Amino acid sequence: MNAPLPSHLLPEIKQRELPVELIDALKARFAERCSTALVVREQHGRDESSYAVPPPAAVVFAQSTQDVADVVKLAAQYRVPVIPFGVGTSLEGHLLAVQGGISVDVSRMNQVLSINAEDLTVTVQPGVTRKQLNEAVKSTGLFFPIDPGADATLGGMSATRASGTNAVRYGTMRENVLALEVVTASGKVIRTGTRAKKSSAGYDLTRLMVGSEGTLGVITEVTVRLYPLPEAISAATCSFPSIEAAVRTTIALIQMGVPIARVELIDGNTVRMVNAHSKLGLREETMLLMEFHGSPSSVKEQAELVQELANEHGGQAFEWASTPEERTRLWTARHNAYFAALQSRPGCRAISTDTCVPISRLADCLLESIAEVDASGIPYFLVGHVGDGNFHFGYLIDPNLPHEREVAEALNNKLVSRALALEGTCTGEHGIGLHKMDFLVTETGDGAVDMMRTIKHALDPDNIMNPGKIFSW
Structure with a gap:
């Protein structure tokens, strides 16, 4: 059983009605690729977080950039939310339809569009997964090193600024995404960046979109760096x-x-x-x-x-x-x-969290956090990409015992607060989503969040792109 949202997130729950006219228009455009079946909606209304939120009102399976643009244009007419969906591996509630709307499933947009081995780049549709990409390029003697663990899509990895086990040597998605194609909140298709290794032409819109968690647009194409396979x-x-x-x-x-x-x-x-x-x-x-x-x-x-x-x-x-x-x-x-941790306590749910601190402060942060969770009696697992100061706790709770959730959330709050006090960040790779909205303000300050909010208002004035995530409207 999933848990309801904590009280501080309830203001983000503002279910918006999906007009019958919009449903009819979507079904006329997409036929069987538009579904309002409950089982399909529920599949697209949950991720690896433990929150219980009503599912989206409809799911559209996109097969092209034009499909995505058409969905967004229709949604914009009625001011209805659009939530991108890849394979559903996010951990912080990124894809939950907290205000209802349309889930746009891009998993069928899974073509490797061009491999430019001489330039060490590749361009893919957003539904290509990291394993699929490496299978496609292995004959060239190249590989894509970003490995968050799950076989996530390149679109989702870009949207959440993913990293993983290889980041200590190869960096994160921030360093490895060269260019994007994005459908904006008005349904326009824009391109950011090029295949060139550097540019000083105008604002860096690629970096703005990488890590925006679907709140500024839907990524429909990604160009990333490749690396020679080690000898x-x-x-x-x-x-x-x-x-x-x-x-x-x-x-x-x-x-x-x-x-x-x-x-x-x-x-x-x-x-x-x-x-x-x-x-x-x-x-x-x-x-x-x-x-x-x-x-x-x-x-x-x-x-x-x-x-x-x-x-x-x-x-x-x-x-x-x-x-x-x-x-x-x-x-x-x-x-x-x-999954090993979940199996260790049948029926449990994991409240997963991650932080990242300067490596010189890593031991202090870890040891104090371990002492706290050991004292709490809550079972847990701990893994870390310690080469770059990033680590993950998973608190294993019985979803039928509210007290355990309260204890786990208190442990998470202490852990993140400690990381921030040590000049670290509230999340090294999971992203903000729903779970860490308050911590973003603590980490960056009101002024920085206000600037982010100003950008959001300018690019998405009707707040239809994955609303209720990262910060409040």
Whole structure:
């Protein structure tokens, strides 16, 4: 059972009526690709958050940019909300129809439009997933490194400014999106950016749209950077006597400039869950899961240096994943940590949160937060992209016990407040959505949020683009 919205979010619930004339126009334009069936609407009215919100009034399955533009034009006539939908993996309520409206499903817009291997770029429709993209480009010797764990769409990843396990070396969507095609709130189609690696031509509208969470337009095309597949890839695990020891090792390797591709922290509690779920035999202690990219000699050099640093901080059982199959198994287990955690407490829901702090403050932030959740008695999982100071807690609550939700939300509030006090951010990669609207004000200040609101009002004067997200109208 999902939970109702907290009281501070109730003002965002302003259900808008979908006129019969609009439904008729949508069905005339899209025929069977416009659905008002409850089961379809409910599928598009939930994500991986635990909020209960009424589903959208209709779902349109778009197959082209013109489809999206036509939906938005019709919606704009009646001032009805439009909510983009990819595969529904968001965690902060991004796609919930808090004011009703039309869910525009772009999953059928899944064509790789052009691969420009010589320029290391590729252009795709928004419904292409990261795994599909890498399958399409593998014959070129290139790959797309942004890996948020879920097989998310490139449109959704752009909208939420996603990152993931490779960000410590390759950056986030912010650094890797070169150009976009976007349908604006009036139904116009605009292009932002080019395939050139840099530009100083006018406002950077690409960066404005990346991370806007569907509140300024619907992304219908994405051009991203590609990277050469490393000549050699090696993965390793190392266990530590404490979280602090693992974090200190990470800080040392980052400060020394070791070009590690991935460095993930998994606490002992979560390792136990992963072992049970994925049938692994990992040591059930705090662990770093690392990956090295480069030439065979550079990978060997990196790994030896990291092993030396780990030994200095009490690291032990440094083990190699010597084959691609073993590497894949390890990373699949890491990406399935969320589902492993849910399985550990049948019937539970996870209140997921993430923050990011300067890496020098990471140990302090983690240790205090762990002490709080341990004292609370709420089961939890903890994973972190610790190479860039980003980590995730998931509080596992019984949805039928309101007290547990209250405790989990209190823990989240303390965690985020601590990260902000340490000059970090309230979210490293999940986005604001519904869950962290108040924290955005705390982090950026009223003046910055007012500027964002001014942009929103100018580009979407009727507030039809995914309303009720990021900040209040």
